[in-house]
Amino acid sequence: MIKVITYGTFDLLHYGHVRLLERAKALGDYLIVGVTADDFDKSRGKINVQQSLMERVEAVRETGLADEIIIEEYEGQKIDDIRRYEIDIFTVGSDWVGKFDYLKAYCKVVYLDRTQGISSSNIREKKQKIRLGFMGSSPMIDKFIRESRYVNGIEIAGVCARKEIVKDKSIYVTDDYEELMDRSDAVYIVSLPRQHDADVLKALQKGKSVLCESPVALSAAKNEELFTVAREQGCVLMESIKTAYATAYSRLLLLVKGGKIGAVYSVDATCTSLQKPNSDSWNSICAWGPTALLPVFQILGCEYRSKEIVSYLEKDGYDKFTRISFVYDHAVASVKVGKAVKSEGERIISGTKGYIYVPAPWWKTDYFEVRYEDQTQNKRYFYQLDGEGIRYELLAFCKSIETGKNGSYIEQSVSKAISGVIEDFYRRTDCKEI
Ligand code: C2G
Numbered sequence: 245m246i247k248v249i250t251y252g253t254f255d256l257l258h259y260g261h262v263r264l265l266e267r268a269k270a271l272g273d274y275l276i277v278g279v280t281a282d283d284f285d286k287s288r289g290k291i292n293v294q295q296s297l298m299e300r301v302e303a304v305r306e307t308g309l310a311d312e313i314i315i316e317e318y319e320g321q322k323i324d325d326i327r328r329y330e331i332d333i334f335t336v337g338s339d340w341v342g343k344f345d346y347l348k349a350y351c352k353v354v355y356l357d358r359t360q361g362i363s364s365s366n367i368r369e370k371k372q373k374i375r376l377g378f379m380g381s382s383p384m385i386d387k388f389i390r391e392s393r394y395v396n397g398i399e400i401a402g403v404c405a406r407k408e409i410v411k412d413k414s415i416y417v418t419d420d421y422e423e424l425m426d427r428s429d430a431v432y433i434v435s436l437p438r439q440h441d442a443d444v445l446k447a448l449q450k451g452k453s454v455l456c457e458s459p460v461a462l463s464a465a466k467n468e469e470l471f472t473v474a475r476e477q478g479c480v481l482m483e484s485i486k487t488a489y490a491t492a493y494s495r496l497l498l499l500v501k502g503g504k505i506g507a508v509y510s511v512d513a514t515c516t517s518l519q520k521p522n523s524d525s526w527n528s529i530c531a532w533g534p535t536a537l538l539p540v541f542q543i544l545g546c547e548y549r550s551k552e553i554v555s556y557l558e559k560d561g562y563d564k565f566t567r568i569s570f571v572y573d574h575a576v577a578s579v580k581v582g583k584a585v586k587s588e589g590e591r592i593i594s595g596t597k598g599y600i601y602v603p604a605p606w607w608k609t610d611y612f613e614v615r616y617e618d619q620t621q622n623k624r625y626f627y628q629l630d631g632e633g634i635r636y637e638l639l640a641f642c643k644s645i646e647t648g649k650n651g652s653y654i655e656q657s658v659s660k661a662i663s664g665v666i667e668d669f670y671r672r673t674d675c676k677e678i
Contacts, residue, residue: 246332247272247274247330248269248272248274248332248335249278249326249331249334249335250264250275251277251278251280252264253364254300255294256367256368258362258363260337260359267356274312275309275310275311276314276329277304277310277312278313278315278322279297279301279304279313279315279316280297281315281317282297283491284316284317284319286491286636287319287627287628291394291395291635291639292365292395301315326351327350331350331351332352333351333352333353334347335354335356337358338358340355341355368396371396373398374397374398374399374642374645375399375427376392376430377424377425377428377430377432378404378431379405379424379432379435379443380404380405380433380436381435382434382435383409385405386410386411387632387634388634389415391631391635391638392635394631395639397642398642401429402416403418403424404417404420404423425450428452429453430452430480430641430645431447431452432454432484433456434484436524437526437530437666440459441470444461444470448470448473448479448481451477453479453481453641453645454474454481455480455482456481457484458485458535459662461663462667467663468660480641480650482640483662484637486607486633487633488653489636489653490608490629490632490633492610492626492629493633497539497543499625504614505595505597505598508594508595509596511577511592512592513540513579514581514587514591515536515579515582515589515605515606516581516585516587516589518584518586519584521584528563528564528582529555530666531581533581537658537661537665538654538658538662539593540570540579542655542658544570544572544575545572546658546660548572550570551568551569551668552676553568553669554567555567555669555677556585556677557677564582564584564585565580565583565584565585566669567581589606589607598615608629608633609629610628610629611624611625611626611627612624612625
């Protein structure tokens with residue numbers, strides 16, 4: 245019996261894929277098809293895959309061409325599979341010619357002509373594009389513009405900011421927010437925090453979906469009102485904290501929630517970056533507070549018993565450094581944020597079985613360790629992070645707009661709690677100064 249194997253993403257299965265599978269099948273008596281797992285696709289830069297792994301597996305199964313379907317999850321798995329399944333022939337489309345010659349040491353390698361004129365990315369491109377406008381004179385604008393180019397279906401509508409902010413001179417720049425919104429289907433807002441709620445409301449009232457850099461609003465009530473308006477308008481309102489979209493961050497949350505370190509009794513997070521304050525500066529609690537608070541609220545919840553906000557304030561109320569301590573019914577948390585104080589940007593989650601250590605800069609990490617009393621049990625995790633997580637955040641935003649389903653990785657309760665803490669900072673509630 246001649247056993248053949250081939251691999252692919254098989255997203256939005258089309259006749260190019262089917263023809264490949266038919267010819268692969270004809271090479272032998274038994275065809276194994278390896279469908280790539282989401283994480284594996286992400287690690288090799290394929291972030292725009294529309295269908296879930298199971299949808300893609302089902303589509304391949306429905307062709308009736310595969311005698312067996314396996315999942316391709318890691319680099320180098322092909323060699324393992326060829327040995328394990330005693331494969332005689334590896335085959336793949338001619339767009340890969342030469343790339344798998346190394347497999348000739350294990351089996352015959354056949355490159356089959358790729359079917360011209362069709363591809364999953366062409367099909368994706370045909371989808372309705374989302375014209376995305378960018379609002380705010382912040383260095384984040386350039387990062388988001390650059391990252392939006394990795395997301396199928398985004399068309400850059402323009403930027404409302406000071407001209408010098410936008411490095412790419414081919415992009416339309418205006419100082420008129422109304423005009424920007426008229427050219428856009430959705431906007432990314434990174435104006436000054438005190439402008440956020442007004443900028444968000446204007447966009448929602450014009451029927452534009454919004455991805456707003458956290459905090460969405462400087463009060464819990466205003467935060468809630470904006471999400472209500474979004475629902476009434478049938479628009480998406482998503483909080484932007486890129487850390488939430490880093491694979492390592494979301495995998496860490498799953499491990500914690502799955503009990504990997506036992507009951508969590510403490511969450512500690514520090515975020516600092518020295519920056520000379522100027523008129524456009526975000527203060528420490530707005531610049532870093534949302535990121536530092538995210539793991540606290542996502543792990544311990546938003547119902548804390550008490551908190552204390554201690555800040556090192558300038559005369560104008562600009563906080564150069566702020567520490568926020570929380571007491572929960574069965575846990576404590578502490579976050580330290582600073583734009584004029586430098587510290588170790590680490591995150592530590594302490595539990596009854598062990599703890600998780602995330603090294604600096606934990607907010608754009610691709611790596612963390614689960615550590616135990618018996619150090620031989622320690623585990624290290626690495627998940628590739630491209631673009632600090634921004635492209636995945638933009639992808640989630642676009643998918644939310646296309647599907648009408650909330651694809652945000654940040655619960656609305658967390659968004660509201662973040663706005664609530666910042667509201668108390670400005671009201672000087674639960675606050676002290678040093
Ligand atoms: N294919 C084809 N004709 C097309 C499109 C795709 O013959 N018009 C072939 C590809 O060459 C590949 C298979 O169909 O052999 C699956 O294609 P994709 O789903 O795009 O996945 P790809 O990443 O190209 O798969 O590690 C090997 C890769 O996973 C190959």
